[in-house]
Amino acid sequence: xxxPPLPPFTAETAAQKVRAAEDAWNTRNPDIVTPAxxxxxxxxxxxxxxxxxxxxxAFLTRKWQREHEYRLIKELWAFTENRIAVRFAYEWRDAxxxxxxxxxxxxxxxxxxxxxxxxxxxxxxxxxQPEDRLFHWPQGRRPDDHPGLSDLNL
Numbered sequence: 001x002x003x004p005p006l007p008p009f010t011a012e013t014a015a016q017k018v019r020a021a022e023d024a025w026n027t028r029n030p031d032i033v034t035p036a037x038x039x040x041x042x043x044x045x046x047x048x049x050x051x052x053x054x055x056x057x058a059f060l061t062r063k064w065q066r067e068h069e070y071r072l073i074k075e076l077w078a079f080t081e082n083r084i085a086v087r088f089a090y091e092w093r094d095a096x097x098x099x100x101x102x103x104x105x106x107x108x109x110x111x112x113x114x115x116x117x118x119x120x121x122x123x124x125x126x127x128x129q130p131e132d133r134l135f136h137w138p139q140g141r142r143p144d145d146h147p148g149l150s151d152l153n154l
Contacts, residue, residue, distance in 0.1 A: 001035065001113065001115070002113045002114055003035075003036055003113065003114035003115045004114050005017055005114065006110075006112065006113070006114040007081055007082035007110050007112065007114070008081035008082065009079045009080070009081065009082070009084065011076075011079070014076055014079035014084050015076050017084060017110075017114075018074050018075065018076045018084065018086055019074070020036075021036065021074060021086075022072055022073065022074040022088075022142065023141050023142075024036060025072050025074075026070070026071065026072050026139075026140055026141055026142060027140065027141075028064040028070055028139075030056075030057045030060035030061050030064070031057075033056075033060055034053050034056050034057045034060065035053075035115075036115060036116060037053065037056055037115055037116045037117075037119070038111050038113075038115045038116065038117045039052060039053055040052050040117075041053075041056060041115070041116055041117055041118065041119065042117070042118050042119075043056065043059075043118075043119045043120070043121070044119075044120045044121060045059065045119075045121045045123070046121070046123055066094065066095075067090075067092035067093075067094075068092060068093050068094065068095070069091075069092060069093050069139065070090060070091075070092045071090060071091050071092070071135035071137065071139070071142070072088060072089075072090035072135075072142075073088060073089055073090070073135065073142060073146075073148055073149050073152075073154075074086050074087075074088040074106075074149075075087050075088065075148055075149040075150065077105070082109060082110045082111075082112075083107065083108060083109050083110070084107075084108045084110075085105065085106070085107050085108075086105065086106045086107075086108065087103075087104070087105050087106075087149065088103070088104055088105075088106065088149070089101055089102065089103045089104075089149055089154050090102050090135070091128070091133055091134070091135045098127065099127070099128045099129065099130055099132075099133060100125050100126065100127055100128065101125075101126045101128050101132075101133075101134075102123050102124065102125050102126075103123070103124050103125075103126065103154070104121055104122055104123035104124065105121070105122050106119060106120065106121045106122075107119075107120045134147075134152050134154070
């Protein structure tokens, strides 16, 4: 299964890859997100280390059961032939209604078929008040005219 754009990346194709990942994650659907990763993909996400489709799918299922009204923005930071560095922020609330903005960085490495073989994420959480939220689009894909991270000074 091929997942274009394929490495080697250019500035344009790296940005396309980042937006495609953002769009997929904003679906909050593990069945849509998981196929973007190689069958034996290796992750580090906070203190969890999922490997392969089954563990990644289970991880994402748990994540989105906890993180309600999840909205994510990713931004390209740097790239090489088959690697992309991304910074991101997402807002979500827990079951009690407490809002959090999570900030982080990801390092991605891709197989030749365009699927992600390695994903290393470092994430920090900041509790926020509902009135401090910045991500207000309806659930799903971020509208093209919604500000990105740099525009929001995040």
